[in-house]
Amino acid sequence: MRAAPVLLASVVGFAALEAAVFHTGLYPWILSPDSSTGRVETVIRNERERPKIGPQVLGIGDSRMLLLPRLSNQRTPQTGYTFATIATPGASTRSWYYMLRDTDPTAKLYRAIVMAVESYDDADKWGDEADNDADLNYNIASLRLSDLWEYSRSYDSPKQQWKAARGILLKGLVYKRDLEDLLLHPVSRFRYAQLSRRDSANWLYGYDGPPDTLLAFRIDWEAKTVMAPPDANHDVVDGLKTRLLLPLPPETGDQSRYMKYWLGKIQERYRGSSTRLIFLRLPRGGFVRPDQPRFNPHSSVRDLAAQPNVTLMDEHLFDSLEKPELFHDEMHLNGPGMNLFSYMITDEVSRILGLPR
């Protein structure tokens, strides 16, 4: 027996087992449905398994893309379109690309994809979104070895690039926390994962949002204070302060670069297909800060609008929803707000697409 073949066989054995467990659907099958990866995998699986009859419209975005297909589809007889959504709390534009790749492998399934963006101006954020640490957790199940170079290079800092490359090669490193939880409560995890596979589509479809409003809140823009009722939720108060009273982040152009790259990739994927990409600007909140980001004529979405399969909804279409009575926290619509938002999207998308042929 020689040492080198045995050592090589050991490494190959490890790589093969790692690949069998984590690079196939084996481990994602028992992921915690509440984890970042679990949430993404749940919405993708539900959407892939959903029977698709007639022309389809898919919504995508983060937690603010509160399109309720339950309401939109009440109008299917009139509009001719069936709506669905894979919007996931915390999902970034980079995540959308991989989510769409898994949901729509042929890039032909949908008549339109509605993408909800925060701003048409690519307003910069505090922190570099290209270095968003959580993205790897959202995307890990979708990533392939062939994504290694491009995905890891899409991060700005070498530390994050290394982390992403390492994660794609050894996915177990990314699933580690989920696995610890699985080892602690294996029986309840199996039950919960099974329950989620069976029922989560209905849970999400039936969601009707919280009834709370911001009517009791006031913002003093001069004094830079939030006036809240004594029984107000501290998280909501803190959220309002952070979102409305902190100075705007400096303009670096990072966000524009990031958005152009990932939205460009999505557009490229649907180039030549019959799928129309429709962008909407999300309602900004129950209170809108007076200092808005500068108008950017060459932002990612405005540049993309020149492409034949891309449409921008009117930037101010949802301004009418920006009222305290329609939001339950600093940026999320409440139940009534979600209803109005869903109907407005349905009508506008149907208008843009016209009646199906």
Add this chain to the structure above:
Amino acid sequence: MLFNTPQFFLFLFVTLGLFYVSPKPWRRWILLIASYFFYMSWNWRFAPLLLSLTAIDYVAAIWMERVETPRRRKLFLILSLAANLGFLGFFKYYNFLAGMLAEVLRHDAHAFALSIVLPLGISFHTFQSMSYVVDVYRGEQKAIRNPVDYALFIAFFPQLVAGPIVRAREFFENYYRWMPPITEERLRGALWILLGLAKKMVLADQFAQIADSYFQNLAAHPGAPAAWSGVGAFAMQIFFDFSGYTDMAIGMALLLGFHFPTNFRRPYLAFSITDFWHRWHISLSRWLRDYLYIPLGGNRHGPLMTYRNLMFTMLLGGLWHGASWNFVIWGGYHGALLGLERVFGRKHFQEPPHWLIYPFRAAITFVLVCIGWVFFRAATLPDSVYVIQQMFSWHGKGILIPAWLGCVLAVSLVIALFEEKTEWIERLARGPAWGYVAAVVTLLFSVELIGVTEKAVPFVYFQF
């Protein structure tokens, strides 16, 4: 460049490759350059320090052999020891002594303090160097004539920063009769490295998180269960950390054709404190015995002198670990326990008890060792006293060690007990390939899935 980083593994891979593809005469140079590169990757400014200590001891040993009068020989020995202890004392103990002086003179605690960075592995390489000079002085070792050989003995990267402290005789016997490792040794070496990595990342670093959360915020975790779990976690951390490092060092040396002595033999299975010191950091215990305890008189001058020598040796052994009263007390505590065991009968504590009694004796020894670890880990003396009070307070709730880590520990204990009799690494390296492959795959999986991989946690003994 820590042993538990990808950069280090790249370095090791390149060094092994260069070592084996080069002609034989170049190999010593390759190892020396690699060792200095490794040392300088931490802080290049200290390379001249390592080089000068090497040069001083190299020259002193040659001169000791050349001169004929014992007086002159002694002079060179003293000069060499003074240089080694001078450097060690300055870098490691200056601020400790300056603090004491400031206290005596009622000055501000930092009045005489200097901003000193402790050179990596200084405690280890100075002890190794001093043992060589003393051995040459005693005539037990011939002075090494080739400076490259001697420089390599001091700087050899697998053991440069945290041992094991290798005697010159052991190193050069191996070095001058160097043979390429046979297949079994290569397999064993690779498995040692992987086992050490798993001990460090899977066990030590996990226990470190618990120990840190306890010791960094003592007030938040009152009561005995928290104290025992915090102290127990540290006991596990320091063992798996240091023995993991040593396993990696032994494995790397083996891949390069060198045989290092064992540094740990399952110390938490010791049935007495005497037995513990035969199992824990064996190379340091041996150094202290041969270069301190025996020269002081050992046990040759009656019981009282033996106790004195034991206590002195252990106090200095404690101080070697770090410049603080906590380490001195830790050493003194072990010295006192060793003395007590001698009072109650040396034979009783050196020979294993009946197997029925063994578990109780091992448990008592483990508890005594854990009490000692409190001084080792706590930031201050009052903290140590507080933790010991909490350990025996019989109140409180909340064990800090999660169930899954307890399970991993239980499995490790079973493996350790099993290994006590079977030496499974040797068996795996000699056995069928499938067994070896299964062991490597298991270890790699445990590092990947259970190990702390978010950041490379430094080894505890790197600070000494």
